[in-house]
Amino acid sequence: MRSFLSRLRRWFQPFSLPTACAPSAGSGLAVGCILSPLRGYCAVVNASQQDVAASSSHISILYTWVAILAIVFFSVVGDVLLSHAMKQVGDVGDLRRRAGLAHVIARTLSNSNFLLAVASMAAAFFSLLFALSWGDVSLVAPAAASLTFIANAVAAKIFLHERVDKRRWIAASLVAAGVALLAG
């Protein structure tokens, strides 16, 4: 019980995040603009916090991976819902020419899938904060980004019925490998 409480307390301590968190493949960034004041935490680099994290290394490795999987899950749900929402809205360029920008905005904001997508991206952003408070940026950012690319391709095939042909599988794998190398 006590260890649980101390863990809980550790959660609510300021996160120790460097700002140079590599862009987490779109969705994290998107919510970054909505929740960007939270990136204030990114500026908190506190040596004593890093000591706390280092003292329970295997628990933090497990937690880091759970949080990475949470980032991937929420980013994929967010991207799939956003893509579905925008297909429901229709080609934004054509719609704007026909009915005006105000109509496009109203139509998008009133789409429930769009609102769910934003909520899911917010959850992904919070998971990123948690992951970074337990793990190193050099692990979290590339792992989450490249897994998101692969998982997005799978989810787009299953849920959006996109034709993910050999060309797109190769592309998703190349990009995932490239991101892992680049951010690692």
Place this chain on the structure above:
Amino acid sequence: MNFRKYFVLAGVTVFAVAGDSMLSHGMKQVGTISLHHLQSVIFAVANPWVTLGILFLLGFFATYMNALSWADLTYVMPATALGYVLLAVVARFVLHEHISPLRWIGIVLITAGVGFVAGGPALTEHPLGEAGRITEKSHAVAVASGVER
């Protein structure tokens, strides 16, 4: 695919990179914010770099949504990854940072991946309309009847 659509995809990449770099630069100027002084987050927004970064990220989100309205998710995704390449190129040629061979390999892989996708169709055509669920068979029919672009 017309010129406007490539322009939107380029916007996704550029806005993401510019927004994130500006936000990062601004937050470094603002410095440490602790949980006990959360109100200082509000002052962080007053930093011009942070404000610009937020505006650019809003631009990113708008262009990303625009792209998703006419292209598949699996088509737009690689375009967002080009941001990493752009970031590395800026780091090398503007900031004169050293880029390791492993990172150059990463850049080549991402560029190759984007090239692979960009050559194909942007959108899966669903011949049955919005509610239509495409199958491999109906897709073959669509290709045969020339629906697929």
